[in-house]
Amino acid sequence: MASGLLALFDDIAVIMDDVAAATKMATKKTSAVLADDLAVNAQKASGFASERELPIIWAIAKGSFVNKLIILPSIFLLSYFAPYLITPILLIGGVYLSYEGAEKVVEFLFYRNKSRKENRKEMSEKEKIRSAIITDFILSLEIIVIALSTVRDKPFEVQVATVTVIALIATVGVYGLVAFIVRMDDMGLALIARYRGFLQKLGLFMVLSLPYIIKGLSVIGTIAMLAVGGGIFAHNVEYIHHLAEKLPPFIGEIGIGLVIGLLALALLKPVKMVFRSNGQE
Structure with missing residues (x-):
């Protein structure tokens, strides 16, 4: 009985060591996307009335x-069953x-004269939260897939534990820092007093x-979205990958993301106009 328990504890200790080593490796691989996740979510969570900031961050x-x-069970x-669907x-x-x-x-280049207040009135608080959660879903998917790719050669239980830890870091760590950033002025006032x-x-x-x-995070968040979007294509589409190799690493991914984003904008603009005209009718 005692020897069986000792063997069990020994197995658990070995698994925990493997998880710690794998988590360290996966964190290094996902650090860039985690940083982008922080910048994007800090941007999404800022700009609200002071008393609404923490409730909105909590909702996101x-x-x-x-x-x-x-995402975790789905991935x-x-x-296991359909790995070919992950890339699409x-x-x-x-x-x-x-x-x-x-x-x-595009809004910055061509619609700067339109006031920020008017832009913010176009979306309700619930719509902004929903938009932030959708963006978080995509960034989380990227983080989890990258983390899983780094531990594919490990036993299944180590894969599950490692990717789950990374997922928790991407939630608790990121939103803890976001809350700190948006409430930094209140903490500063408390220190002054x-x-x-x-x-x-x-x-x-x-x-x-x-x-x-906050202004800096707005710029960094926009760049991060383009970099992550372009990076997904650069890492998963062979033609774009070869094209990206000819460009400076980070600049190339931003450029690819911008081109893809502009194409998406051009394709979706007529669709938006049709929906708006139908709504007015």
């Missing part, structure tokens, strides 16, 4: 958690991210720097 985080509950089933699903997600990124570029010296100066810096951080 809950949606992200549901996304993981859908394991697909990778990723490419569809790449088109969506490229479309969103290209749309923001309660302390003197270095901590007071740190609080002042947090308050003054937040608007610039």
Whole structure:
């Protein structure tokens, strides 16, 4: 009995060691997309009234958690029964991210005179949350597929544990940092009110720097969507992969994402016009 328990604990310890090593490797592979995920979601969660920021982040985080509950078993089933479907699903997600990124570029270049307030009135709070959850779904899918690809040679239980840990990091870690960023001004004001010296100066810096951080994240989030969208095509379509190899790595993926996004915009614009005209009628 005792020897059986010791053998069981020994097996668990070996599996945990394998999971720790595999998670470290998978985290390195997914770090770029995790960083993009942070930038995109911080952008999506910013710009709301102060009292609504945390409830909205919580709503998006809950949606992200549901996304993981859908994606994890689906990807394991697909990778076992129909691995050929994973790439087309990723490419569809790449088109969506490229479309969103290209749309923001076009709005910046040609519709800057339109006020931000008017732009924000076009979408309700629920619509913005839904848009953020859809974007999170695609980024989460990319992260989980990359993580799984790094541990395909490991036993099934190690694959499940490793990819699940990465999925949790992509939810808890990312949205914890997003909450910290959007509430940084409140934390800064608390430091200013309660302390003197270095901590007071740190609080002042947090308050003054937040608007610039939010603006920076808006730009970084747009670039990240284009880079991830273009990267999906560069890594999964042979012709585009060879084309990307001739270009600087990061710049090439952004360019590919922008071209794909602009093509998607051009194709969807007539469809949108038809729906709007039918709605008016």
